[in-house]
Amino acid sequence: MRLRISTAIAGALLFLVGGVVAQDTAGNKLSVWLPGKTWALELDHPGFIITRNEIQPGGRRYFMANHPATNVVLSVFLEGGKDPTAPECKHGLEQRAHGASPFNRKRIGFREAGPLQIMEYSVLEVEGRPINQRNLFACMFKEDVYVDIHLSKVFFKTADQPLFDVILQGIHFVERQPGAEPIPEGNSRDLFREGGRYFIARQFSQSIEPYSKALAIEKITPTLEKNLWRVLVDNLGMAYGMTLDFDRAKATFDYGVEKDPTYPMFYYNLACLAAEKSDVQGAKTNLRLSFQYRGNMIPSETLPDPYTDDSFQILLKTKEFRQFVDSLFGTAR
Numbered sequence: 275m276r277l278r279i280s281t282a283i284a285g286a287l288l289f290l291v292g293g294v295v296a297q298d299t300a301g302n303k304l305s306v307w308l309p310g311k312t313w314a315l316e317l318d319h320p321g322f323i324i325t326r327n328e329i330q331p332g333g334r335r336y337f338m339a340n341h342p343a344t345n346v347v348l349s350v351f352l353e354g355g356k357d358p359t360a361p362e363c364k365h366g367l368e369q370r371a372h373g374a375s376p377f378n379r380k381r382i383g384f385r386e387a388g389p390l391q392i393m394e395y396s397v398l399e400v401e402g403r404p405i406n407q408r409n410l411f412a413c414m415f416k417e418d419v420y421v422d423i424h425l426s427k428v429f430f431k432t433a434d435q436p437l438f439d440v441i442l443q444g445i446h447f448v449e450r451q452p453g454a455e456p457i458p459e460g461n462s463r464d465l466f467r468e469g470g471r472y473f474i475a476r477q478f479s480q481s482i483e484p485y486s487k488a489l490a491i492e493k494i495t496p497t498l499e500k501n502l503w504r505v506l507v508d509n510l511g512m513a514y515g516m517t518l519d520f521d522r523a524k525a526t527f528d529y530g531v532e533k534d535p536t537y538p539m540f541y542y543n544l545a546c547l548a549a550e551k552s553d554v555q556g557a558k559t560n561l562r563l564s565f566q567y568r569g570n571m572i573p574s575e576t577l578p579d580p581y582t583d584d585s586f587q588i589l590l591k592t593k594e595f596r597q598f599v600d601s602l603f604g605t606a607r
Contacts, residue, residue, distance in 0.1 A: 304319075305450075308335050315447060317441070321344075325497070327491075334352065337351075347426045350421070351421075351423075355418055356415065356418050358417070371393050390414050392412045392442075405428045407429075408434070410442075461491075465484040466488045466506055478513040481509070482513050485506060485510040507526060507530040511526035523543075527540045527544045531544070538577055541561070541563040545564060546586070549585045549588070558595075561599070580599050
């Protein structure tokens with residue numbers, strides 16, 4: 275199976291490898307949870323964009339999001355196996371307020387809000403540059419899980435304080451049904467970068483492990499924006515195909531179609547797989563769908579030409595298949 279790396283996809287991969295790619299704005303609810311738990315911490319506040327959502331060594335969960343409209347940064351840390359009767363929460367806040375730090379903390383304050391213990395302070399400047407960053411730390415226990423929440427905003431004004439309070443008020447627990455766990459450790463964005471480096475270098479077998487881990491994480495805790503998710507699924511399927519693991523390649527593209535049924539490259543690559551197996555009807559069906567949805571390509575990406583694709587060369591030896599391809603283009607060749 276010979277599949278090309280398109281210029282658009284390679285460009286997206288290189289851009290992501292070199293820096294952070296902006297995501298679409300997330301929905302109104304953000305959910306953070308630990309594997310095996312029947313509850314999740316949910317944030318009811320629109321406009322946050324997820325930047326990290328990962329399982330760390332030891333099963334800890336780390337989550338980070340930012341709010342472009344207000345410049346508020348939110349992070350949540352969940353760690354299980356803790357003793358909820360221990361004074362860890364309040365003691366931890368005191369350490370943050372008075373322990374060693376490279377920053378000069380001002381306007382330190384402590385308070386409570388329901389089950390939350392809260393500490394706040396400001397960092398007025400860093401290396402002589404004024405930033406007036408306000409930091410709010412809140413913690414509590416849920417069963418044996420230590421919940422740590424951090425809100426921060428630079429160039430903070432007194433009028434911004436209600437914003438912090440509204441965000442905290444929107445944090446609550448909801449019931450959930452644990453799925454197929456455990457989740458692989460790591461961050462899907464970092465794993466996507468790692469797989470992309472191998473993929474661009476055409477080291478397809480080495481790209482499979484980080485790509486497959488990234489997809490496993492995305493299935494449960496999605497953070498990649500839509501087009502990067504498409505590239506992840508597409509490249510993982512191609513990597514399987516290039517290493518002749520056609521069954522996993524097909525399963526990957528089928529999953530892509532299930533979740534995003536109007537993205538043409540999933541159908542195109544399924545057509546390639548069918549052609550490699552001399553499945554004429556499968557190749558036709560999926561090629562037709564890829565052309566039907568070609569208006570949904572990633573910007574600057576173009577649908578490949580079956581006439582120049584190695585996967586279809588055997589089928590193109592028949593007049594009937596050539597006529598079929600011509601009908602897709604609307605012209606004879």
